[in-house]
Amino acid sequence: MDKLQTHLPGFSGSVFPSKHYSISGYVGIGEKNLFYYFVVSERRPGRDAVVLWLNGGPGCSSFDAFVYEHGPFNFQEGKPKGSLPKLHLNPYSWSKVSNIIYLDSPVGVGFSYSRNTSAYTAGDLQTAADTHAFLLKWFDLYPEFVSNPFYIAGESYAGIYMPTLASEVVKGIKGYMVGNGVTDPVFDGNAHGMALISDDIFQAVEAACGGDYYSNSSPMCLEKQGDVYMAISGLNIYDILEPCYHDPTSQHSSKGNASLPHSFQQLGVTSRPLAVRTRLFGRAWPFRAPVKDGIVPLWPQLAESNKNSVPCVKDEVATIWLNDATVRKAIHAEPENVAGPWVLCTDRLDYYHDAGSMIPYHKKLTTGGYRALIFSGDHDMCVPYTGSQAWTKSLGYKTVSPWRSWRCGGQISGYLQGYDHDLTFLIIKGAGHTVAEYKAMEALEFYRRWLDQEPI
Known part of the structure; x- marks a missing residue:
C-alpha cells in the first residue's frame, strides 16, 4: 500500500511543496531489499520526466545527493551541536522540474540491506541487473508514471552504473546524465592542469x-x-577550492x-x-x-572503515539525521538492528569492477538514439573534467555546437560542446565533484533546460 510522506522530523513547515512517496521504503529483489525515496515534481508531475538518481562509490548512498545536493530540503546543523538538523525548503531542488527517485544501490549501501550477507558481494553487471529489476517493480507500483519520459542520472562511480543500466533497460528510457563520472582508466587518470x-x-x-x-x-x-x-x-580531492574537514x-x-x-x-x-x-x-x-x-x-x-569519515567530506548532518530513530521510522527505513547504521559510504560491500571501459557502452547508446549529458565540475580532482572532455571527443562525433559559454542568472556559468547523436559535454565553472552541492542554482538551470530539451 502507498505511504504518502506528510511529515519529516526537523521540518517545521506547514506543507511539503509536492508529494513525497515511500512504499515502506523498500522494493524486494529476491533476498535483496533496495531502499528508495521518491519525490514528485512540484511543476507538472503527470508530464515531467521521472529521473532515477544514483550516487557512486561504489558504496555511497544516494541520500548524499538528497541531503547535500538537489533534494527537496536544505539541512541546517542542529543546535546544540549533535542535535537533530533543521530542514528548510530547497529553492534549487531538482524536484522543481522533475519526479525523482533516490535509490540506495547496490544492496548494502545506505538503507538497502539483505539478511543474507553474501548479497553484499556485487559487481557492475549484477548491479545493473538488480537496478533494472527494481525499476520494473517500481513502475508496477506507480503505473501512473509509466508514460512519463524516463531518464537515469548519477555522479562519480555512477559513470559506471549509468551506461550499464541504460544498456539493460533500453526500452522506455529517453537518455542519461553523468556528472564527474568514472568512464575509462586511461582517460580518467591522465589529467594535467589547474596549476597543481x-x-x-x-x-x-x-x-x-x-x-x-x-x-x-x-x-x-x-x-x-x-x-x-x-x-x-x-588538498580536498572533491573540490580543490574547499577545505578538508578531515x-x-x-x-x-x-x-x-x-x-x-x-x-x-x-x-x-x-x-x-x-x-x-x-x-x-x-x-x-x-x-x-x-x-x-x-x-x-x-x-x-x-x-x-565506516568508522572513519570519507576524507575531506563533512557528513555529520546527514549522519545524525538519517540515524535518528524517528527519521528512519518516518521514511519507512528499517531500524539499525535490521539494516545497520546509515553511513555516507559503506565498507560492507565486496565490489568488483567487471564491466571494463564505458566508452563502448556510450558509443552504442548514443548511436542508438539515447540523449546523453556528460557534465563536470571543473575543480574536481577525483574525476577531473579533462578526462571527460577527452573521452567525449574521442568518440569521433561531428561537432554540432562548437565550444561556447553558457549562462545562468546573467553570468557565465561554464562551457559546453555539443556533438552529433545528441551528446553534450558541459563544464560547470567553480564546481567540484558533486556539482549541485557547490553550484545549486546553476545545476538546476542546466538540468531543467536539458530535460525540457531547450538550448543550454
Whole structure:
C-alpha cells in the first residue's frame, strides 16, 4: 500500500511543496531489499520526466545527493551541536522540474540491506541487473508514471552504473546524465592542469612511466608519481577550492605498504606490481573493487572503515539525521538492528569492477538514439573534467555546437560542446565533484533546460 510522506522530523513547515512517496521504503529483489525515496515534481508531475538518481562509490548512498545536493530540503546543523538538523525548503531542488527517485544501490549501501550477507558481494553487471529489476517493480507500483519520459542520472562511480543500466533497460528510457563520472582508466587518470603540478613534474613522470601509470611498477615511475602526490597532498580531492574537514593523510589503508610515501598509503597502493594502479592526477572515490578473475582494481581506496569519515567530506548532518530513530521510522527505513547504521559510504560491500571501459557502452547508446549529458565540475580532482572532455571527443562525433559559454542568472556559468547523436559535454565553472552541492542554482538551470530539451 502507498505511504504518502506528510511529515519529516526537523521540518517545521506547514506543507511539503509536492508529494513525497515511500512504499515502506523498500522494493524486494529476491533476498535483496533496495531502499528508495521518491519525490514528485512540484511543476507538472503527470508530464515531467521521472529521473532515477544514483550516487557512486561504489558504496555511497544516494541520500548524499538528497541531503547535500538537489533534494527537496536544505539541512541546517542542529543546535546544540549533535542535535537533530533543521530542514528548510530547497529553492534549487531538482524536484522543481522533475519526479525523482533516490535509490540506495547496490544492496548494502545506505538503507538497502539483505539478511543474507553474501548479497553484499556485487559487481557492475549484477548491479545493473538488480537496478533494472527494481525499476520494473517500481513502475508496477506507480503505473501512473509509466508514460512519463524516463531518464537515469548519477555522479562519480555512477559513470559506471549509468551506461550499464541504460544498456539493460533500453526500452522506455529517453537518455542519461553523468556528472564527474568514472568512464575509462586511461582517460580518467591522465589529467594535467589547474596549476597543481608544474610542467617539470608532469614531463618527468611522463618520461619515467612512458604514459603507463597503472601497471608500470618500475622504481623510477613510482618515484616520479610520488612527486605528483606530494605536490597535491592535503588538498580536498572533491573540490580543490574547499577545505578538508578531515585529514585525508590520517586514514591510511590497512593494505598500504609502510615503505611507500604517506600519499601512496592514503591511496591504498600495495607493493604488488599488478595492484599499482594509481591514478596519476585524478584520485578517486572512497572505495575500490578487490581483484577477481584476473581483473585488477582500477581505482585506489581512500578509506576502509565506516568508522572513519570519507576524507575531506563533512557528513555529520546527514549522519545524525538519517540515524535518528524517528527519521528512519518516518521514511519507512528499517531500524539499525535490521539494516545497520546509515553511513555516507559503506565498507560492507565486496565490489568488483567487471564491466571494463564505458566508452563502448556510450558509443552504442548514443548511436542508438539515447540523449546523453556528460557534465563536470571543473575543480574536481577525483574525476577531473579533462578526462571527460577527452573521452567525449574521442568518440569521433561531428561537432554540432562548437565550444561556447553558457549562462545562468546573467553570468557565465561554464562551457559546453555539443556533438552529433545528441551528446553534450558541459563544464560547470567553480564546481567540484558533486556539482549541485557547490553550484545549486546553476545545476538546476542546466538540468531543467536539458530535460525540457531547450538550448543550454
